[in-house]
Amino acid sequence: MKCPKELIEKYIENELTDEEKTKLLAHLTTCKKCDREIKFWTNMNNIKKELNKIEVSPDLSQKIMSKLGNKPISAEPRNQSLIWNWKLIPVMAVVILTVIIPLILKGHKRVYVTFKLEANSAHTVSLVGDFNNWDLNAAKLKKGTGGVWEATIPVKPGKYQYTLIIDGKEWVLDPQDEKKFDCNMELYFISNPEENYVAATRG
Numbered sequence: 001m002k003c004p005k006e007l008i009e010k011y012i013e014n015e016l017t018d019e020e021k022t023k024l025l026a027h028l029t030t031c032k033k034c035d036r037e038i039k040f041w042t043n044m045n046n047i048k049k050e051l052n053k054i055e056v057s058p059d060l061s062q063k064i065m066s067k068l069g070n071k072p073i074s075a076e077p078r079n080q081s082l083i084w085n086w087k088l089i090p091v092m093a094v095v096i097l098t099v100i101i102p103l104i105l106k107g108h109k110r111v112y113v114t115f116k117l118e119a120n121s122a123h124t125v126s127l128v129g130d131f132n133n134w135d136l137n138a139a140k141l142k143k144g145t146g147g148v149w150e151a152t153i154p155v156k157p158g159k160y161q162y163t164l165i166i167d168g169k170e171w172v173l174d175p176q177d178e179k180k181f182d183c184n185m186e187l188y189f190i191s192n193p194e195e196n197y198v199a200a201t202r203g
Helices: 005-012 018-028 032-051 060-068
Strands: 083-087 097-101 111-118 125-129 148-155 158-166 185-191 196-202
Touching (some): 005 018, 018 032, 111 158, 125 148
Parallel strands (some): 097 185
Antiparallel strands (some): 097 158, 111 148, 125 158, 185 196
């Protein structure tokens, strides 16, 4: 039986008629692939709704600068990256990370951010977020030595929400975050005429 891709797209956009919905639900009872896809995009829609509730403290940049003190981290303007090393923790809850890049180096329109994940038993690792329309296939991490997955992507100025997904179903949690099931990471790139600062703080 051919999978009704058009109906799935209309379901995601909440545009199904009652007749189409009945037809799609009948198909989902016999097609595990489409059922998984529907569940994934339903989760994505719920995530995006929750993300709208996230608020950033207006004095957060000052807090970051105070933590940096007199020890700024220099970065190359054309290949500026922050590497976060994660360890895989199987969780049922959805973990969302927030990236905020309000100011970028003068004269440059993007910055490169490197993501690393230690997950030796994983078969696939995907990076999904606002910057790739939550497309599970848009940014795949590559497995390297020691079971470490890695991807480097260019990011334009703005605020982004994202998460890492293992094998299309398992969400990644920062093991150092005390809240465990409610993790927000806030990333700031701050520039002044003399130094290029890179700082990360857990929100």
